[in-house]
Amino acid sequence: MKFTLSWLKEHLATDASIEAIVETMTMTGLEVEGVENAGEKLKAFTVARIISAAKHPNADKLQVCQVETGQGRLEIVCGAPNARAGLVTAFAPIGAYVPGLDVTLEARPVRGVVSNGMLCSGAELELDTDADGILELDSELKVGAPIAEALGLNDPVIDIEVTPNRPDWLGVAGIARDLAAAGIGKQTTKPVLPVPGRYPSPQKVATQAPHACPMFAGRFIRGVKNGPSPAWLQQRLRAIGQKPISALVDITNLITHDRARPLHVYDAAKLNGVVRARMGKEGESFKALNGNVYNVTPAMCVIADDERVLGLGGVIGGEYSGVSETTTDILVECAYFDTTITHQAGRALTLTTDAQYRFARGVDSGFVVPGLELATRMILDLCGGEPSEIMVAGDLPPPPKAIFFDPDRVRQLAGIDVKPTRVRAVLKDLGFETSAEAQGSKRIIVEPPTWRRDVEGPADLVEEVARIEGFDKLPTNEPPRAAGFRPPPASVGESRTRLARRAAAAQGYNEAITWSFCSRAQAHAFGGGGDEMLVANPIAADLDCMRPTALAQLLVAAQRNADRGFDDARLFEAGPAYTNTNDVGQQRTLAAVWRARAPRHWRAAPQPDIFDVKRDVLMILAAIGAPVASLQTSSDAPAHWRPGRVGTLKLGPKVIAFYGEIHPRTLKLIGVEAPALAFEIFLDAVPAPRAKGSRTKPPLEKLDLQPLTRDFAFIVDDATPAADVVRAAIGADKSLISDVNLFDVYRGERMQPGKKSLAIEVTLQPREKTLTDADIEAASAKIVSAVMKATGGTLRG
Structure with a gap:
């Protein structure tokens, strides 16, 4: 929602600075996105007049114009079709920065003719989207005057974000009301005076869908003259990013932003029969004012006459019945549409x-009806005409319910002391009606105004008083705690997630936070996307499905980083994944992706691979207390993992983690370049640590004896996992063997087909005495026997 400072001051008498006004808005709950002064951006641009325009000698679509500017007469090359002698327009000198083109002008020849500046369109000045021709300004403007001053753009524009529960803030008058209540000025919004009708309306209106359109009001005005709106109205609309169209349309756009009251104007000559609000029918469609054709459904409210659909109620009008410069008789519509039906219609049509x-x-x-009266008055003032009597079909919804309110609730809930008289004064300034409940009672009866249907109970009234008093006055005291209160300890899952995040960050991954939704196409690519996982009311078209894994969005995020020059992004996210709608269908996971790229170096650097992410997975699992030494490795994995380059860590039948390379086919489906490494740890699958019998730390084991190592090489089947060899070796004598590492894998000519050699280094750590040769030989025999029994392999000679 945008508006100018001068616009606000038409509803608010105040001498406060723009800074004070913005601060008051913030303190009363209005979120100010920013304040922009177009005069600063356009200070280099001035008013100019074209003296003559001749065809360019070397180009058919260009003209060489002699232009009177504040710098004197200059020759400028212009390609605008509307450039002509006598036209007053906007001029940019050499050295000026043109925001719509993102260029700084230089004196360069254009097809052999040097252009000493530029004549600008509205799009080039970012005033509107019209780039078909240069601006056509009032011929009375003084040459050399600043363009911002000429267009009335040296007026600060305030941009606010409006919360869904405050539709009254979508009109400047509503914002002024709250600022006046906060004491920064006095509201000066003029009351709407009725315009008496001079004849019965020849055009009838009706509503046949009272649940979608409870009230439909209309007024016939004959003899209007439509054309460009006056300069002040065009300037006001341009300042907030609206493109002026015609006087009739601009009036409705002005009232929409001024009073939060949308209206629509029909060309009465194009209407056939009664104009009515009704529900749509299958097969109906209409061409809207934006040029698009929309198909309506029985769930949508339409405005139609006896022959066709004229528009979508509360959303957009149709092109067929729109007004033009030839329009002389009009029907002005002012209706009340149901919020839910209007919202769903716009969402269904992405409009x-x-x-x-x-x-x-x-x-x-x-x-x-007051909105219709206001529009009538403005139309008569700007376009002339003769109004009919007002037609009203249907009934308005009942007003908001009265609330019984004790002013002392402000102190109880907000913690600030506000006198009852001040409470009533604040509510009155905001438009609430108050009266005493009964003689001697502290409670008052509060009737919310029709523009505040979000106020439903005493707590809402407390909020109104608190924000007008100023949120900065709220105390920061913590609520009282019961004696002996202690915050609940973190659950095992919460603690494990926290440790996993720290461990992932320690491995060099950057944490990302993405949506718990994804597109159905992305979900399908990762084995999800079932009908039961679709979101009934998605916040965006590409977030319509609960994600089966966080990998999809992390991969897309990594690709976006790569597109911007960060080709080796390493991202992780600790969050939920959704497999079904059952109680156990939500899993706590830690997922990570790595666009592994070998660094450029004069020494050849190894390409990161599956073993690098396996190392990271094992480090994270060790950090969260998983029994890493007991995990089994297999190659079974879902289809989005690349066969032969994926590993699965299990504890019995339970899957603890997947790691490896994402299948190129899956990456192609989501628009990500291959290759990409990833892993996914299922934190809830990791068994909880055993409860310790004592909180005392175990004694430090200090060993004085030197460890020693022995190497072994085993010939095993090619399908045998190396982890089986390592696990068997370390379990051969747990009291003596402290570590086992795989250091070589050999497949070659000297190896039988289907076989491989796995070489391991075993560390022996004596604790009581130095090992003799006999002790070492006995330990070696145990290791060989354990590995051969577990894998069926043989010791390599």
Whole structure:
């Protein structure tokens, strides 16, 4: 929601600075996105007049213009089709930065003719989206005047973010009301005076869907003259990013932003029969004002006459019945549409307009007829005409329910002392009606205004008083705790997740936070995407499915980093994955991806591979207390992992982690370049640590005896995992063997087909005495026997 400071001051009498106004907005709950002064951005641009325009000697679509500027007469090459003698437009001198083109002008020849500046369109100045021609300004403007001053753009524009529960903030008058209540000025919004009708309306209106459109009001105005709106109205709309269209359309756009009251104007000559609000029918469609054709459904509210659909109620009008410069008779619509139906219609069609944005949040139900009166007055003032009597079909919804309120609740809930008289004054300034409940009672009866249907109980009223008093006045005292209160300890899962995050970061991965949703196509690529996992009301079209894994979004994020020059991103996320809708269908996981790229170096660097991510997985598992030495390795994995380059860590039948390379086919489906390494740890599958019998730390074991190592090489079947050899060796004598490492894998000519050689280094750590040759030989025999029994292999000679 954007508005200018001068616009605000039409509803608020104040001498406060823009900084004070913005600060007050923040303290009363309005989120100010920013304040922009277009005069600063456009200070290099001035008003100029074209003296003559002749065809360029070397180009058919260019003209050489003699232009009167504040710097004197200059020759400028222009390609705009509307460049002509006598036109007053915007001029950019050499050295000026043109924001819409992101260029700084230089004196360069254009097809052999040097252009000493530029004549600018609205799009090039970022005033609107029109790039078809240069600006056409008022011929009375003084040459050399700053363009921002000429267009009334040296007026700060305030941009605010409006929460869904405050539709009254979508109008400047509503913002002024809250600022006046906060004491920064006095509200000066003029009351709407009725315009008497001079004849019965020849055009009838009706509502046949009271649940979707409870009230439909209309007024016929004949003899209007439509054309460009006055300069002040065009300037006001341009300042907030709106493109002026015509006087009739600009009036409705102004009232939409001024009073949060959308309206629509029809060309009465194109209407056939009664104009009514009704539900759509299968097979119906209409061409909207934006040029697109939309198919309507029975769940949508449409505006139609006896022959066709004229528009989508509360969302957008149709092109067929739109007004033009030839329009003389009009029907002005001012209706009240249901918030849910309007919201769902816009979402179904992926269509958001200024009207839909407001109706979906709830407009003021009490401003239907007054809004029509206001529009009538402006149309008569700017376009002339003769109004009919107002037609009203249907009934308004009942007003918000009254609330019984004790002013002392402000102290109890917000912690600030506000006198009852001040409470009533604040509520009155905000438009609430208050009255005493009974003689001697502290409670008052509060009736919310029709534009505040979000206020439903005493707590809402406390919030209203607190924000007007200023959120900065709220105390920071913590709520009182019961005697002996202690915060609940973290669960095993929470502690394990925290440790896993730290361990992943220690391995060089950067933490990312992505959505718990993904597109259904991404879910399909990773084995999910079932109908039961679809989101009923997704926040975006590409976030319509619960994710089966966080890998998809991490891979996409890594690709985005690569597209911006960070080719070796290492990302992880600790978050949920969803496999089904059962109680156990949500799993706590830690997923990570690595776009592994060998660093460029004059010495050849090894390409990271599956063993690098396996190392990271084992380090993280050890950090969270998993029994790493007891894990078994297999190559069974889901289809999105690349066969032959994937490993699965298990504890019995339970899968603890997957690691390896993502299948290129899967990467192609989600638009990611191969190769990509990844792993996924299922934190809930890791068994909880055993409870310790004592909180005392075990004694430090200090060994004085030197360890020694022995190497062994075993010939085993090619399908035998190296982990089986390592596990068997370390279990041969746990009291003596402290470590086992695999240091060589050999497949070659001297090896039988289907066989491989695995060489391990075994560390023997004596504890009581130095090992003799006999002790070492006995330990070696145990190791050979254990490995041969576990793998069926033989000792390599």
